[in-house]
Amino acid sequence: MVRHLASTARPAIVIAGNGMCSGGRIVNYLKAMLGDSRHNVLFVGYRANGTPGQLIQKHGPKGGYVDLDGERFDVRAGIHTVGGYSAHADQKGLVNFVTRMRHWPSEIRLVHGENTAKNALSKQLTTHYQQRDVAADIRIP
Secondary structure, eight states: OHHHHHHHOOOOOOOOOOTTOSSSHHHHHHHHHTTOTTOEEEEESOOOTTSHHHHHHHHGGGTOEEEETTEEEEOOSEEEEEOSOOSSOOHHHHHHHHHTSSSOOSEEEOOSSOHHHHHHHHHHHHHHHHHTTOOOEEEOO
């Protein structure tokens, strides 16, 4: 299907997961179609700094390129973004998720996201645990 769409540029909407564009079938579509101005890529939601998706968003509209699987791909496809649709909860939502539990977890590992956001979330959670005098091991591995 990727080869067919890439070669014909027939109208199609392809929904391919992995918003960071660092793995999965989206990489196959990007490799086949980013270099062709007949195609468009629509990003919905958030991509972390330094990920292929974020680099495509940032540099693609300026005639940039992206490295995928160790190979350079020029970006000629149209790049579009719809903001405000993230599957990730914000800091308040994540704190509420934990603090609304009947039994708060004694261990929390913050493994996804940018370091500044993880540090801020860690501080917020630590504050809530201290206010309730509950012990917890909250870490950013």
